[in-house]
Amino acid sequence: MKACPYCGYTNREGLLFCEECGQGLTDARTGPANATHVFEGNASDYAIKSAWGSASLTTAATIIVHIRDAADPLQMPLADKMTLGRYDSTNSHQPDIDLTPYGALEKGVSRLHATIERNEDVLTLVDLGSSNGTHLNGQRLTPNQPRVLREGDEIQLGKLVAHIYFR
Amino acid sequence: MSREQNPYDILGVPHTATTEEIKAVYRRIARRLHPDVNPSHPAASAQFQDIVRAYELLIDPGRRQAVDQQLNRSEDGFIFSLQVTPSKRQVVPLPEPQVIYLLADILPDPRAQEIVNRGETRLNLTLVLDHSNSMAGTRIEKVKIAAHQIIDNMGSNDILSIIVFNDRAETIIPATPLKDRPALKAKVSMISPGGGTEIFRGLAAGVKENREYLSPNMVNHIILLTDGHTFGDQDECIDLAVQAARDGIGISAMGLGHDWNDQFLDTLASKTGGSSEYITSAGGVVRFLNDHVRNLSSAFAERLRLSVAPDADVVLESAFKLAPHPQPMEFEDGELLLGGLQLNRHISVLLQIQLPSGMQEGPRGIARLVASGDIFTNRHQQHLSVCDVSLDVSADAESESPPDSILDALSKLTLYRLQERAQQALEHGDVTEATRRLENLATRLLAMGQEELAGQALSEARRVAHTKELSDKGRKTLKYQTRHLLIGTNNEDLSQ
Numbered sequence: 001m002k003a004c005p006y007c008g009y010t011n012r013e014g015l016l017f018c019e020e021c022g023q024g025l026t027d028a029r030t031g032p033a034n035a036t037h038v039f040e041g042n043a044s045d046y047a048i049k050s051a052w053g054s055a056s057l058t059t060a061a062t063i064i065v066h067i068r069d070a071a072d073p074l075q076m077p078l079a080d081k082m083t084l085g086r087y088d089s090t091n092s093h094q095p096d097i098d099l100t101p102y103g104a105l106e107k108g109v110s111r112l113h114a115t116i117e118r119n120e121d122v123l124t125l126v127d128l129g130s131s132n133g134t135h136l137n138g139q140r141l142t143p144n145q146p147r148v149l150r151e152g153d154e155i156q157l158g159k160l161v162a163h164i165y166f167r
Numbered sequence: 168m169s170r171e172q173n174p175y176d177i178l179g180v181p182h183t184a185t186t187e188e189i190k191a192v193y194r195r196i197a198r199r200l201h202p203d204v205n206p207s208h209p210a211a212s213a214q215f216q217d218i219v220r221a222y223e224l225l226i227d228p229g230r231r232q233a234v235d236q237q238l239n240r241s242e243d244g245f246i247f248s249l250q251v252t253p254s255k256r257q258v259v260p261l262p263e264p265q266v267i268y269l270l271a272d273i274l275p276d277p278r279a280q281e282i283v284n285r286g287e288t289r290l291n292l293t294l295v296l297d298h299s300n301s302m303a304g305t306r307i308e309k310v311k312i313a314a315h316q317i318i319d320n321m322g323s324n325d326i327l328s329i330i331v332f333n334d335r336a337e338t339i340i341p342a343t344p345l346k347d348r349p350a351l352k353a354k355v356s357m358i359s360p361g362g363g364t365e366i367f368r369g370l371a372a373g374v375k376e377n378r379e380y381l382s383p384n385m386v387n388h389i390i391l392l393t394d395g396h397t398f399g400d401q402d403e404c405i406d407l408a409v410q411a412a413r414d415g416i417g418i419s420a421m422g423l424g425h426d427w428n429d430q431f432l433d434t435l436a437s438k439t440g441g442s443s444e445y446i447t448s449a450g451g452v453v454r455f456l457n458d459h460v461r462n463l464s465s466a467f468a469e470r471l472r473l474s475v476a477p478d479a480d481v482v483l484e485s486a487f488k489l490a491p492h493p494q495p496m497e498f499e500d501g502e503l504l505l506g507g508l509q510l511n512r513h514i515s516v517l518l519q520i521q522l523p524s525g526m527q528e529g530p531r532g533i534a535r536l537v538a539s540g541d542i543f544t545n546r547h548q549q550h551l552s553v554c555d556v557s558l559d560v561s562a563d564a565e566s567e568s569p570p571d572s573i574l575d576a577l578s579k580l581t582l583y584r585l586q587e588r589a590q591q592a593l594e595h596g597d598v599t600e601a602t603r604r605l606e607n608l609a610t611r612l613l614a615m616g617q618e619e620l621a622g623q624a625l626s627e628a629r630r631v632a633h634t635k636e637l638s639d640k641g642r643k644t645l646k647y648q649t650r651h652l653l654i655g656t657n658n659e660d661l662s663q
Contacts, residue, residue, distance in 0.1 A: 016569060
């Protein structure tokens with residue numbers, strides 16, 4: 001199996017273009033942002049190691065969310081699923097990362113706006129159908145469709161802009 | 168397949184092969200294609216029957232001698248060849264299925280250029296033209312101009328018939344050699360528009376006229392031109408087309424404007440080895456029709472078929488004809504109908520194949536491909552070319568980058584598939600998925616520098632999100648334009 005570096009969709013081995021989004025899956029076509037696969041061991045215990053630098057999390061254990069105009073960046077250990085949003089006492093589901101202190105309400109962040117999910121070695125960003133939308137590097141996300149998140153990416157929830165780093 | 172095929176070619180053995188060698192080859196093929204071993208692929212049993220027949224001929228000394236004598240008499244030169252390029256030659260055995268691509272090229276005989284000069288390709292052409300009310304005005308006038316030019320350009324040995332149809336069909340020119348051209352043109356000039364569109368009657372009359380001169384040493388072809396939907400008779404049309412294809416008649420379909428059924432015309436063409444075309448405006452009619460007829464008359468061989476028999480554990484997922492005319496292909500009993508092979512162009516087909524999990528190490532066969540067709544100049548017209556595709560399965564296979572020809576074709580084919588899957592999603596009522604696929608398509612098109620088409624994809628995506636359907640025009644534009652991106656990738660002109 002091979003995860004698409006663009007949308008995270010799991011493609012069968014040997015496919016040269018992602019069946020979901022059409023992204024090229026070979027090195028030749030897509031440049032540095034792409035996966036290189038190393039097969040180790042024999043047929044029974046083969047392993048694929050994803051080694052695309054900026055999206056790989058093999059060593060990173062902490063995610064840093066640097067919100068624009070905020071003094072200190074948010075730092076937290078990586079969980080499998082982290083919801084970004086705005087705390088609201090009337091709602092039974094609360095976000096894991098509360099953006100209220102950063103002016104979330106004025107900037108149009110929904111209560112449950114987006115999630116950052118960890119699948120094996122890749123982080124993906126998923127918009128949860130927010131009112132004002134989620135942008136990744138300037139591109140608006142289609143709700144509920146994961147996009148791979150890389151070191152240094154700019155995300156925008158409503159009007160709230162943040163940069164993502166791993167450590 | 169015909170009994171007259173060369174049994175040596177079918178088995179893939181040299182004429183000098185000993186009986187023992189023939190037996191060994193036969194046993195090896197039988198282990199892969201015998202119906203008991205490989206029941207799920209129709210081409211496997213069809214190919215196996217041919218192999219048994221060839222084997223029985225060659226294993227009996229008396230019959231083999233007769234075959235040899237006959238072959239000596241009909242040794243007449245021209246051939247085409249089948250070349251198959253896999254996306255990988257070595258694969259790693261995996262505990263999961265994996266995909267591999269095969270690029271099958273059928274190449275004309277390089278010595279055949281002289282056929283053109285001798286004018287040996289004869290056309291038996293039938294035009295089936297829509298003259299319903301919606302054709303009134305420029306459209307019908309352009310069709311008349313095109314028909315006049317075709318009458319002028321065809322050779323005097325060629326056969327032409329013209330049917331016009333609306334809700335009835337009228338044979339305005341019965342199948343005839345082109346002798347009195349002014350009289351034929353006068354009949355074309357009298358076509359006037361009126362009535363609705365019912366394709367079956369026109370097509371049935373067209374097939375009837377084409378059969379009058381049907382011959383294995385001619386290009387027997389029907390061109391259907393319509394600008395409207397036909398109602399209720401589509402299945403009849405397809406049945407008729409399949410029957411006609413069996414007899415050696417190809418059918419091409421041209422849709423004019425955007426109010427016609429693209430799925431229907433695509434199926435019609437793909438089941439007969441013809442092509443389907445989207446002509447956006449009346450102005451394109453003359454050029455499209457003339458180009459098409461010119462391509463038909465530069466054929467070196469006709470009725471090409473590609474039979475694909477995968478091994479029992481291999482899955483054949485899809486086939487797409489890349490050249491000369493890009494279009495998706497459907498298998499009919501394990502065979503693809505590919506139409507004519509032109510003198511200066513390949514026929515190129517891309518197959519997507521799934522290999523099973525847990526393959527044993529070592530060399531193994533994955534599929535046996537047989538291309539067959541009629542070469543006009545040969546007395547013994549049926550020719551075939553066999554290619555047995557095998558791979559090396561090895562745990563320490565080196566990773567190799569796929570051939571550029573495959574990568575290049577796939578990068579564009581992927582776009583066609585995206586719009587296809589957007590339409591499928593829409594048919595299942597999944598608006599979100601359809602929108603997403605169209606947006607993905609727009610992103611990819613932009614990355615390729617196809618800005619105009621990307622804009623179309625994006626506006627269709629918005630349209631789908633709001634109205635839950637594509638516009639007729641947008642749907643056809645995306646479908647046929649993404650197909651057209653493939654022109655020129657594998658379509659190298661051999662004459663250049």
